[in-house]
Amino acid sequence: MRWWLLAVAAALSGATGVARAQGVDPLDARLETRDAERFAQLWHDSDGAPDAPALQRNYLDGASDGVAVFTPHRIESAANLAAAIAAEPEIYRDAVERCLPWAAQTSDELRATYLGFHGLLPETELPRVSLVVGANNSGGTAAPGMQVLGLEVICRLSSDEQQFRDIMRRFYAHETVHTWQDIDYDSLGPVASGIANILAEGTADYLAWLVTGRVPDPARDAWARQHEDFVWGEFAKDVAAYHDPSLNDAGRRAIARRWTGNAGHPPEGWPSELGYWVGMRIAEGYVANSGDRHAAIRELLTLDDPMAIVQASGLANRIAPTAR
Incomplete structure (x- = not known):
């Protein structure tokens, strides 16, 4: 397992006070959108131009485990995220206004994917899935017990709702496998x-x-x-x-x-x-x-x-x- 996954696993089980996920029932699987929704609220409140202090206070602080997983090597810091937003604000506007409502409707794709994995590897624990907004540099990553998807990147790759749903399902499947891999x-x-x-x-x-x-x-x-x-x-x-x-x-x-x-x-x-x-x-x-x-x-x-x-x-x- 790569060193940064060990650090994230420690954060999930210790610093955040949240134990590693014990596995998701494929019939109950759902996309966790709290972090993306918090970002969307901040986006609207700041007229599409949140600065680093606002991002730290209203997005990174108090965020869920998903942001903790996505911060190393992706979000990096509030200043880095603010710079990414300022450089290409339309990407973030599109993610908030066009794709976030679609994302909330993709739990069917997630459940279908998880049912397939449950049939293939029934002994494996299926991870939680969190949707976050990052620094426009990653569509997804994984840590033990959790996969995290970057809304603005997946939205940027999607020309319409059907393509967005297809790409989300591809990420659901690909990142699930990464949560299981334990490679020395x-x-x-x-x-x-x-x-x-x-x-x-x-x-x-x-x-x-x-x-x-x-x-x-x-x-x-x-x-x-x-x-x-x-x-x-x-x-x-x-x-x-x-x-x-x-x-x-x-x-x-x-x-x-x-x-x-x-x-x-x-x-x-x-x-x-x-x-x-x-x-x-x-x-x-x-x-x-x-x-x-x-x-x-x-x-x-x-x-x-x-x-x-x-x-x-x-x-x-x-x-x-x-x-x-």
Whole structure:
């Protein structure tokens, strides 16, 4: 588990005085909108121009667990949030006036998604889901027992209500998987850790595909299948580069950024977050080739040996070298 998730888990169970969620009944699942509604009230009260002190006092202070999860690396601070709002106020106006009323109506999508997960992995605890307003830099993240979605980003991606509902369901499914993942990156070598990061995102997309019946990001999927030889060739080249003992941490981060963490800023000519697609295909192959598909899916949530997963996926010949 990444270090910042440990910090968030501690906050949820200690500093906030709220214990980790014990699991949501899929039939009772609902989107928690309190934080987004508090932001909307502040937006209206400030005529669409809340400053940092007002955001701190009337939004960040007294917020729910969702804002606590979303603050590190996303909201960051009241000053950062105020700057994001001032830079693109129309994005926030659209989120408050157009998409927030839609969001409140997506509990049907959430319940359907959770019923699918309950059938697939009945022993897992389903997380709470919180809707917040962030600094226009993230559509969603997860911590143990909770997933948190960024209203302004999802709204920005949505041209109409149906697309908004579809994207919300995709996020519900993808981020749920992240709440279950418990990956010890520190115990993996640099190559295996890089593969594990790709597989973590790909597994979330693969399981989202299973429970929703729709491939996440169909446009990315279509592009990648049309350019499949190119994609695997570029990925194999970067895996080989990771094996270079002279490669430093900055070099590894630059390679990783070609595949994940580049939403809106991918390599020229590529769709965003192409590593999600690579990881999804590896996860799909691993489960398809397994004698026990349910056990294989559970193994994808821990990734104790990501290189073994690559080897068993049927795609190892496209991702050489795969040595540790």
